Amino acid sequence: MTKARIIVDAMSGDNAPKAIIEGALSGAVEYGTDLLLVGNPEIIKLILESEAKKYQSSPMDTLPDIIIKESQSVVTMEDDPSIVIKKKTDSSLAIATKLLKEGAGDALISAGNTGAIFTAATLVLRRIKGVRRAALAAIVPLDNPFVLIDSGANTDVQPEMLEQFAHMGAFYAERVMGIKSPRIGLINNGVESHKGTELQQDAYKLLKKTDLNFVGNIESRELPANACDVAVCDGFTGNIALKLIEGMASFMSRKIKQLFYSNSVTKFAAVLTQKQLDELKRSMDHREHGGAVLLGISKPVIKAHGSSDAYSISRTIKQAADYALGGVIDALNDEFTKKKFTRIRGLFDGKEEIRKDEA
Amino acid sequence: MTKARIIVDAMSGDNAPKAIIEGALSGAVEYGTDLLLVGNPEIIKLILESEAKKYQSSPMDTLPDIIIKESQSVVTMEDDPSIVIKKKTDSSLAIATKLLKEGAGDALISAGNTGAIFTAATLVLRRIKGVRRAALAAIVPLDNPFVLIDSGANTDVQPEMLEQFAHMGAFYAERVMGIKSPRIGLINNGVESHKGTELQQDAYKLLKKTDLNFVGNIESRELPANACDVAVCDGFTGNIALKLIEGMASFMSRKIKQLFYSNSVTKFAAVLTQKQLDELKRSMDHREHGGAVLLGISKPVIKAHGSSDAYSISRTIKQAADYALGGVIDALNDEFTKKKFTRIRGLFDGKEEIRKDEA
Numbered sequence: 001m002t003k004a005r006i007i008v009d010a011m012s013g014d015n016a017p018k019a020i021i022e023g024a025l026s027g028a029v030e031y032g033t034d035l036l037l038v039g040n041p042e043i044i045k046l047i048l049e050s051e052a053k054k055y056q057s058s059p060m061d062t063l064p065d066i067i068i069k070e071s072q073s074v075v076t077m078e079d080d081p082s083i084v085i086k087k088k089t090d091s092s093l094a095i096a097t098k099l100l101k102e103g104a105g106d107a108l109i110s111a112g113n114t115g116a117i118f119t120a121a122t123l124v125l126r127r128i129k130g131v132r133r134a135a136l137a138a139i140v141p142l143d144n145p146f147v148l149i150d151s152g153a154n155t156d157v158q159p160e161m162l163e164q165f166a167h168m169g170a171f172y173a174e175r176v177m178g179i180k181s182p183r184i185g186l187i188n189n190g191v192e193s194h195k196g197t198e199l200q201q202d203a204y205k206l207l208k209k210t211d212l213n214f215v216g217n218i219e220s221r222e223l224p225a226n227a228c229d230v231a232v233c234d235g236f237t238g239n240i241a242l243k244l245i246e247g248m249a250s251f252m253s254r255k256i257k258q259l260f261y262s263n264s265v266t267k268f269a270a271v272l273t274q275k276q277l278d279e280l281k282r283s284m285d286h287r288e289h290g291g292a293v294l295l296g297i298s299k300p301v302i303k304a305h306g307s308s309d310a311y312s313i314s315r316t317i318k319q320a321a322d323y324a325l326g327g328v329i330d331a332l333n334d335e336f337t338k339k340k341f342t343r344i345r346g347l348f349d350g351k352e353e354i355r356k357d358e359a
Numbered sequence: 360m361t362k363a364r365i366i367v368d369a370m371s372g373d374n375a376p377k378a379i380i381e382g383a384l385s386g387a388v389e390y391g392t393d394l395l396l397v398g399n400p401e402i403i404k405l406i407l408e409s410e411a412k413k414y415q416s417s418p419m420d421t422l423p424d425i426i427i428k429e430s431q432s433v434v435t436m437e438d439d440p441s442i443v444i445k446k447k448t449d450s451s452l453a454i455a456t457k458l459l460k461e462g463a464g465d466a467l468i469s470a471g472n473t474g475a476i477f478t479a480a481t482l483v484l485r486r487i488k489g490v491r492r493a494a495l496a497a498i499v500p501l502d503n504p505f506v507l508i509d510s511g512a513n514t515d516v517q518p519e520m521l522e523q524f525a526h527m528g529a530f531y532a533e534r535v536m537g538i539k540s541p542r543i544g545l546i547n548n549g550v551e552s553h554k555g556t557e558l559q560q561d562a563y564k565l566l567k568k569t570d571l572n573f574v575g576n577i578e579s580r581e582l583p584a585n586a587c588d589v590a591v592c593d594g595f596t597g598n599i600a601l602k603l604i605e606g607m608a609s610f611m612s613r614k615i616k617q618l619f620y621s622n623s624v625t626k627f628a629a630v631l632t633q634k635q636l637d638e639l640k641r642s643m644d645h646r647e648h649g650g651a652v653l654l655g656i657s658k659p660v661i662k663a664h665g666s667s668d669a670y671s672i673s674r675t676i677k678q679a680a681d682y683a684l685g686g687v688i689d690a691l692n693d694e695f696t697k698k699k700f701t702r703i704r705g706l707f708d709g710k711e712e713i714r715k716d717e718a
Contacts, residue, residue: 142610152548155556189511189598197514197595221602224610236556239548240596241603243580248607251501251583255642256615259635266635269628276618276625283614 382672
């Protein structure tokens with residue numbers, strides 16, 4: 001099997017660089033990838049040397065090949081996403097993005113400023129031809145893990161963009177998550193087709209006409225109950241939904257903790273249910289599924305959670321490798337090229353064969 | 360203390376009429392209100408007679424005075440809210456709304472079609488002068504119960520409406536829920552003032568200028584963690600947030616049930632934690648706080664949850680009485696009259712005293 005080389009922005013994120021590098025290394029060992037780490041070489045080397053001890057007994061051929069590329073600065077959360085890439089050309093994010101463009105690696109992971117990653121990817125790597133807007137696809141771990149797209153990149157969208165998000169999300173669900181004929185749902189304030197604002201009403205009509213497995217409008221109440229595999233919405237709604245799910249999950253773990261820590265009897269009950277509690281915790285752990293994928297960009301870029309720890313990054317390494325090797329981007333390229341033909345067929349009725357050959 | 364008479368649409372809701380009448384009666388006994396039940400008199404009498412047995416030993420002066428008013432039809436969930444009130448004038452909802460207008464009762468509760476209730480209230484009862492849009496204020500029970508406004512009535516709004524929602528929500532939190540100087544938060548996709556769409560950006564600026572205790576933008580992740588007492592948003596976002604909170608709460612209770620039902624050991628653990636489990640359940644039970652209040656309407660109208668059971672309705676009776684007697688509507692009337700002055704002062708600089716006297 002081909003080994004993917006994952007480019008990692010080692011300097012961005014709440015717990016960078018230590019947790020990022022530690023997680024990248026453990027992920028690379030576990031999931032068989034190589035690495036290209038971008039950041040301060042001295043710091044990276046120090047952390048790698050300390051981490052390497054863990055793998056002294058591992059067979060040589062399971063260990064990753066690691067390249068370090070120097071960067072001078074870091075994009076912060078306060079930096080203005082729209083200008084930072086042009087201004088901070090020596091930042092770990094800018095250099096990592098450039099390296100991905102040049103083919104020095106197969107995918108890019110950054111736990112930094114979402115807007116800056118999104119802008120860098122769009123400006124440097126470009127969108128897949130035909131894609132009007134790239135979108136952030138988060139994998140939400142509830143009863144069934146589902147793709148939430150757009151989970152925060154585009155606050156203002158048009159119905160056609162939601163249709164494209166649905167196509168991109170479906171490809172990801174099928175090719176990377178292995179879900180056959182994924183169920184596409186449109187997040188709305190009611191199930192009837194006339195519900196929502198003009199945006200949802202028009203998107204509903206467009207989605208009805210696609211060859212996707214569109215299951216209609218989904219009320220947010222049903223999202224945690226396996227209602228669909230790909231939940232489509234604008235980035236504002238997606239951000240509210242994603243963070244609310246996270247907030248409710250931590251609310252519930254606080255409550256469960258309180259419940260079991262009430263007194264010595266309940267503490268004993270905690271011991272009796274430890275295995276089940278751990279399972280529940282794991283099933284709701286968003287770290288398992290890695291980060292949010294920038295779908296629609298011509299190369300694999302993944303935005304890891306800002307608060308990512310080493311475990312989260314190691315899982316994101318797996319996700320990046322699956323994404324890079326899963327053929328999603330090639331498939332999307334084909335799909336959107338076909339879509340374009342469809343549109344041209346509409347315009348030049350009867351001449352479709354000629355147009356097809358010309359393209 | 361004045362006894363409030365609560366008008367109840369006895370025929371609307373998933374569990375109508377039985378659960379509605381049962382809950383109305385028990386709420387009226389417990390919280391000391393009178394009732395005006397609108398619906399089919401024979402059915403209402405039958406249910407009341409059967410329920411009355413529960414209260415045979417209660418002192419007479421604690422028992423409610425009950426009036427029944429006949430209606431011929433019921434507004435269904437499929438009825439078009441915009442025309443149903445004019446078409447189904449003999450429906451329990453239409454008659455109940457008219458009775459409230461005429462002063463036959465102090466507040467109205469219906470568990471029916473939200474859109475129809477909203478339209479009926481707006482057309483028949485009218486808005487408080489100066490209020491541009493009435494809004495649905497739901498009371499969300501998490502770490503602290505907070506007001507979510509608008510939780511679903513207006514999908515398309517302007518920034519000035521969000522400002523008004525904030526004022527109305529603050530009045531409700533203060534006068535009915537007893538929260539001093541309630542913290543107002545604007546639901547947004549980030550805490551910085553430039554976040555969100557134009558709607559949130561402009562609403563942020565307006566809210567900054569008010570005398571409200573505006574704590575800024577609130578990310579949905581913080582909503583379950585006591586971030587504010589009044590969470591302001593458009594009705595689309597509010598609907599998504601409210602239903603997602605409900606969905607996550609039932610997801611979690613399913614998961615906790617599964618956890619404890621795994622085997623005989625975990626079942627034993629459930630017995631040990633029964634008291635704490637019951638408390639947790641109660642703290643998350645939206646039924647405790649009644650229904651969603653239609654703030655901005657000139658009379659107290661409460662939309663009970665469509666799936667309301669008797670307990671939920673009994674708690675809504677309490678809420679309706681508190682709302683009717685809490686002076687919220689008078690205070691809102693004053694507030695919005697003052698607001699109008701403020702605007703006029705802005706227009707006729709220096710002449711404010713004259714304008715004030717004229718009004």
